[in-house]
Amino acid sequence: MNPFAETQPIVPEERLWGADLLSVACPGCQRGFLIPAGALGRTCPICGRDGLEPRQALMRPEPPECVLPFRQQAADLGGTLARFVEGVWLRPVDFTAEALVRRATPVYWPMWLVDGRVLGSWEAEFGFDYQVESARDSLTHGQWRSEKVLETRIRWEPRAGQVDRTYANVAAPALTEQALWLKRLGPYPEAAAQAFASGMPGAALVCIPDVLPEEAWPLARAELDARATADCQTAAGAQHVRQIALHAAYPGAHWTQLLLPAYVTYYTDDAGGVQPVWINGVTGAVGGRRLASPRRGARLAGVLGAIAVALVLIGLVALLVGALFPPLALLGGLVLLVALGVGVGALVPAIWPRHWNQREGSG
Amino acid sequence: MTANQHPQIDWRPPADFVAVESLLPGVSVFAPRVQASEPAAATFRCPSCGASTRFDVAAGGVACEHCGYVAPTPSQAQAGPAKRHEFTLAALAAGAQGWGVERRQLHCEACGADLALAEGALSTTCPFCASAQVNVRAAAGDGLRPGGVLPFTVPPEATRSKAQAWLGKGWFQPSELAGSARLESFTGIYLPFWVFGARVDAQWKAEVGYEETETYLDMRDLKQKTRRVVRWRWESGSAEVAANHVPVVGTSRVKARVLADILPFDLEAVKPFTPDYLAGWQAQGFDVPLPTAWETGKATLRETAQGACRSQIRSGHVRNFHMTADFVDETWRYVLLPVYVSAYRYQDQAYQVMVNGQTGVVAGQKPIAWAKVWAAIALMLAPGLCLSLIGLPLLLAGGLGLAPLAAGLVLLVLGAVGAFVLFGRVAPAGGDVTGGV
Numbered sequence: 016m017n018p019f020a021e022t023q024p025i026v027p028e029e030r031l032w033g034a035d036l037l038s039v040a041c042p043g044c045q046r047g048f049l050i051p052a053g054a055l056g057r058t059c060p061i062c063g064r065d066g067l068e069p070r071q072a073l074m075r076p077e078p079p080e081c082v083l084p085f086r087q088q089a090a091d092l093g094g095t096l097a098r099f100v101e102g103v104w105l106r107p108v109d110f111t112a113e114a115l116v117r118r119a120t121p122v123y124w125p126m127w128l129v130d131g132r133v134l135g136s137w138e139a140e141f142g143f144d145y146q147v148e149s150a151r152d153s154l155t156h157g158q159w160r161s162e163k164v165l166e167t168r169i170r171w172e173p174r175a176g177q178v179d180r181t182y183a184n185v186a187a188p189a190l191t192e193q194a195l196w197l198k199r200l201g202p203y204p205e206a207a208a209q210a211f212a213s214g215m216p217g218a219a220l221v222c223i224p225d226v227l228p229e230e231a232w233p234l235a236r237a238e239l240d241a242r243a244t245a246d247c248q249t250a251a252g253a254q255h256v257r258q259i260a261l262h263a264a265y266p267g268a269h270w271t272q273l274l275l276p277a278y279v280t281y282y283t284d285d286a287g288g289v290q291p292v293w294i295n296g297v298t299g300a301v302g303g304r305r306l307a308s309p310r311r312g313a314r315l316a317g318v319l320g321a322i323a324v325a326l327v328l329i330g331l332v333a334l335l336v337g338a339l340f341p342p343l344a345l346l347g348g349l350v351l352l353v354a355l356g357v358g359v360g361a362l363v364p365a366i367w368p369r370h371w372n373q374r375e376g377s378g
Numbered sequence: 379m380t381a382n383q384h385p386q387i388d389w390r391p392p393a394d395f396v397a398v399e400s401l402l403p404g405v406s407v408f409a410p411r412v413q414a415s416e417p418a419a420a421t422f423r424c425p426s427c428g429a430s431t432r433f434d435v436a437a438g439g440v441a442c443e444h445c446g447y448v449a450p451t452p453s454q455a456q457a458g459p460a461k462r463h464e465f466t467l468a469a470l471a472a473g474a475q476g477w478g479v480e481r482r483q484l485h486c487e488a489c490g491a492d493l494a495l496a497e498g499a500l501s502t503t504c505p506f507c508a509s510a511q512v513n514v515r516a517a518a519g520d521g522l523r524p525g526g527v528l529p530f531t532v533p534p535e536a537t538r539s540k541a542q543a544w545l546g547k548g549w550f551q552p553s554e555l556a557g558s559a560r561l562e563s564f565t566g567i568y569l570p571f572w573v574f575g576a577r578v579d580a581q582w583k584a585e586v587g588y589e590e591t592e593t594y595l596d597m598r599d600l601k602q603k604t605r606r607v608v609r610w611r612w613e614s615g616s617a618e619v620a621a622n623h624v625p626v627v628g629t630s631r632v633k634a635r636v637l638a639d640i641l642p643f644d645l646e647a648v649k650p651f652t653p654d655y656l657a658g659w660q661a662q663g664f665d666v667p668l669p670t671a672w673e674t675g676k677a678t679l680r681e682t683a684q685g686a687c688r689s690q691i692r693s694g695h696v697r698n699f700h701m702t703a704d705f706v707d708e709t710w711r712y713v714l715l716p717v718y719v720s721a722y723r724y725q726d727q728a729y730q731v732m733v734n735g736q737t738g739v740v741a742g743q744k745p746i747a748w749a750k751v752w753a754a755i756a757l758m759l760a761p762g763l764c765l766s767l768i769g770l771p772l773l774l775a776g777g778l779g780l781a782p783l784a785a786g787l788v789l790l791v792l793g794a795v796g797a798f799v800l801f802g803r804v805a806p807a808g809g810d811v812t813g814g815v
Binding site: 138146165172177179181250 | 389391392395398399400401402404405406407408409410464465466467470676677680684699700701702703704705706708
């Protein structure tokens, strides 16, 4: 039995999910979206390129099963993004809360949900905890004192059996970048999802899955297997598992989509590159690279360096005059010391942005 | 759910697996089959002539005395020692209960009679059909059935001659004992023993004194002199002691001192339990609970570990000795060991005799000839006393008796010590003496 529903091409002008949604794509990053009719030409929320253009997409025709509604309002993002921005010293000119709020676009991004049945047999070696009583005796002043010690040990035993379990809403990725999205956005309270109703996306863009069910199936199957093996362990009353083999079929897998809310915005860095920022539409968690501006750092370092040079010159003059009027020599020495401090301090803004950006990049 | 519930999946549980409880609907669980926890009582009748059969020491199997039929003992083909158990909380709880009252009734499969077993007995002979009966069912679980048995290797016929020889030995018993004692017949009985194994990781710390010679100035005569002094310093160490066979008797129905004298048994020869070994022989269940016996076993292991620690100290001066003993990998076995028990009468008194059913070592109680004991004590004290009596008047008369007097006193002290030891050995328990041969 083919567990996958048929996927078919969706032409841009087709009415979809009971609403006037158009299939578009970004000519820059090639990401596909469904947008409300009449919103053609909008800016891509992820790469910042203008002019989303109609494009045929390959996707399932039926609407999503569930939608997690926005709880964060666009008007409330200012404070959240201000805190996100504030922690960065020497940030790019475009990296401001105002710019991020202005560009924030509500987006629903998809995740596959699989309702699957696992039917098969299993063999395992399970571990069962049991307690033994041991002793620690001590001899003091000729008298033995005994202290009981309880140890928990594991008894490994083979088990086998059959499994016939059904699992609902097993998540599988619908976007190739799902791991990145989840890392930036954090967890969602998926239990709060509501059944999809016509017109629910509203003004929000909907990301079109770029991972088809066929491609997501291995991951979904692995998750089904993991749940089934965990259930086998629970059924056997075992606390540990050393090895388990599951030989299963997955009849009647049912695929649907869950739409998760997010705001996507961006800022441009020194090189003009677009740096996307994600805001969880439910929890308000913000994720994205917070880059500093090496250009601003270099500019500040130059200013400080010039001040240091000027101070050196003043100090040298004071030392020369100090030959005639000794108190000025002392002042000249102090000025030279300050110049040294400023000169060393000028290195900090020159180095720090690159160091910060490296850390952000690796994070 | 059974294996047949999903016809689309042809699956059968592995061989010797049986269904066990599943804690989750939709998942069936199969586990290896465990041996039936309640084996039936065994009845031994000859398949050839129908007469009662019993384990024959010489034949090494269950044999019929009437027709000569010999059945091979199943465990003869089995290799390996009796199963060791851990000190699980369940085993300790079960072992503390002892043999259950409800197990004392046995149904004879041969003639249908209901037999009352003597308290603690594992086997009996049906008085109605004379068939041997062995009941190994335990009150508190599989682990408390005997896990091993050491078969008799000394034939019953040899016990009387060994006991007679033993009666004839010894210095402090009546001379006519071997000739006049009326020895009753020996009864072969399997006695319950707990056999413990463990490793003891011991750590010790003590102040150890070392004798040194030091030179000092004697202020009285202003001369340099030497003297021996003991310098104390803290030392510590560790020792690891491992023991696999620490036997502790599991019954209180025999005299422990007599039993101790017929030890040891070669516990490496313990075979996995089969009722065949008990056929026609008496066997006793334990009445010393496992926790109590383990305390005794632990004490033995502790003393062994203490001895190992002490042996690391290279001085006779030790004080503030502390040690800890961590018990690791403790195991126990419940085994039956072979003993012949008998009694003899001498001057209307009954005395117990035991023979190790594996090694033939004899031990028991003997009457004491107190006249011989007092004569030996007098002989020990006499040299010292005589020398002292000679030396004292000589010393008083002319000062020549100092050496004899000193030698006499030393001999007197030595004699007194010897007499004390002798008395302690022959009269520890109400005048009866035990000893092994």
